Amino acid sequence: MNRLVTQLVLPLVAATALAILVHLRWPADGFFLNLAAGFVGSLVTVGYIDWILRRHERERWKEADSRIQARLSKLASVTITEIRTSLGYGTEVFDRVAMGTGSAEVMRKEVLRVAIHVLSPTAEARIAALDQEQWRSFAANLQRASAECGVLLDRFGHRLEPEMIAVVLDLQQHLESAQTFWRVFPDVAGVPVAQLPKMKGSPEEMQAAWCGLAARDIRRVLELSTMLSVETSDVSM
Numbered sequence: 001m002n003r004l005v006t007q008l009v010l011p012l013v014a015a016t017a018l019a020i021l022v023h024l025r026w027p028a029d030g031f032f033l034n035l036a037a038g039f040v041g042s043l044v045t046v047g048y049i050d051w052i053l054r055r056h057e058r059e060r061w062k063e064a065d066s067r068i069q070a071r072l073s074k075l076a077s078v079t080i081t082e083i084r085t086s087l088g089y090g091t092e093v094f095d096r097v098a099m100g101t102g103s104a105e106v107m108r109k110e111v112l113r114v115a116i117h118v119l120s121p122t123a124e125a126r127i128a129a130l131d132q133e134q135w136r137s138f139a140a141n142l143q144r145a146s147a148e149c150g151v152l153l154d155r156f157g158h159r160l161e162p163e164m165i166a167v168v169l170d171l172q173q174h175l176e177s178a179q180t181f182w183r184v185f186p187d188v189a190g191v192p193v194a195q196l197p198k199m200k201g202s203p204e205e206m207q208a209a210w211c212g213l214a215a216r217d218i219r220r221v222l223e224l225s226t227m228l229s230v231e232t233s234d235v236s237m
Contacts, residue, residue: 068156072164075148076229077108079171080115082141083218086134087126093118112229115222123222124215128208132190139182142221146175164228171224178217181210 084093091099098110130138149172157165182189187197188207196203 065159068159071152071156072168073108073229075145075152075168075171076225077111078148079145079175079221079225080111080119082145083123083222084114084119086130086138086141087119087123088129088134089114089119108229112226115226120219120222123218124212127215127218128211130190131192132186135182135186135190139179142175142179146172149175167224167228171221171228174217174220174224178214178221181214185210 093114094110095113098106101107127138149168153160153165153168153172160168188203189210191197191207193204193207196207199206
């Protein structure tokens with residue numbers, strides 16, 4: 001649509017305006033006014049044809065697009081689940097009534113509620129409490145979610161709106177960033193304070209600072225996952 005506006009619609013609008021201006025200064029027996037009317041007719045024709053083609057394209061891709069949106073919504077839910085289990089939360093954090101309704105929409109909203117109101121506020125404390133093995137599992141879970149972002153973009157990026165692509169890219173970036181502490185300092189992440197290696201400055205402060213950075217990324221991942229789930233739900237509706 002942007003290309004159509006730039007290459008065709010805008011020149012026609014400019015030509016129409018120019019023809020009207022010339023007519024006002026030099027009537028020429030209505031020649032330029034008729035010319036402007038012709039340009040307007042062309043605009044209407046172009047707009048109508050573009051609308052028809054776009055409607056046909058939407059109908060042709062309707063079923064495929066709905067499945068792509070379902071994959072994106074699943075990515076959001078799986079990412080939240082990976083974080084929930086990595087931080088040591090079980091199913092007790094969910095409302096039993098909501099999860100027992102059998103409604104996919106109600107359960108989806110409950111998962112989002114847990115992400116924003118349970119996981120996000122406690123992310124830093126939970127990450128700081130991870131031991132080395134838990135950090136290993138945590139990083140592996142995040143990497144799986146990041147890889148899925150890449151798969152979706154590679155396979156279906158041409159069918160996604162730019163805003164949606166930006167959300168998925170940001171999600172992938174923060175999933176990768178949250179792993180940095182473990183990838184760079186596996187001998188510090190999750191190590192008990194008494195066993196931290198000697199280094200310049202305070203190893204405890206360094207460990208706390210990196211946990212804080214990871215928590216910030218995780219909070220952003222949860223926020224983006226919620227956005228992704230809500231947007232795909234709105235599209236499907």
